Amino acid sequence: MARVYISAVMDVPISEAWGVLRDFNALPVYHPFFSKSDIEDGKPADQIGCVRNFFTHEGGHIREELLTLSDRDHTCAYRILEATLPVRNYVSEMRLKPITEGNKTFGEWWAEYDVSEADAASVQQIVGDTFRFAFEGAVKVARARRTA
Structure with missing residues (x-):
């Protein structure tokens, strides 16, 4: 089983970072990889069990199910149901945590999955970049919302 772990210090308060990242349907709003996302069956984007169906700009397709979402703990978990990404059991x-010094946010994002040895390095890079760019994009959106 492969594992990718990314952490970041986000220069926005946890309420602002969570306000962006908790929306299970907002990937295209804050992430440069993704072009379109919809929650299937018209369910709310914060309902456990909802499925987001989204696409990359290059035509990649992923369906993910929301497993947990906690506003109290600032965490969410999900699993891939199907994807053009060559992974299984993903x-x-x-998770976000407040950094009291400077009113910043510590973000952690990790994934575990099965992948063939031939695809392992490229998938690790893609998943790591996905998490890293998500944190960076969330900061940009949170700051933009301050002035909106």
Whole structure:
């Protein structure tokens, strides 16, 4: 089983970072990889069990199911149901924690999955970049919302 772990210090308060990242349907809003996302069956984007169906700009397709979402703990977990990404048994969790010094946020995002040896390095890079760019994009959106 492969594992990718990314952490970041986000220069926004946890309420602002969580306000962006908790929306299970907002990937195209804050992430440069993704072009379109919809929650299937018209369910709310924060309902456990909802499925987001989204696409990359290059035509990649992923369907993920929301497993947990906690506003109290600033965490969410999800699993891939199907994807053009060559992984199996993919489960991921994201967690935010407040950094009191400077009113910043510590973000952690990790995933575990099965992948062939031939695809392992490229998938690790893609997943790591996905998490890293998500944190960076969330900061940009949170700051932009301050002035909106």
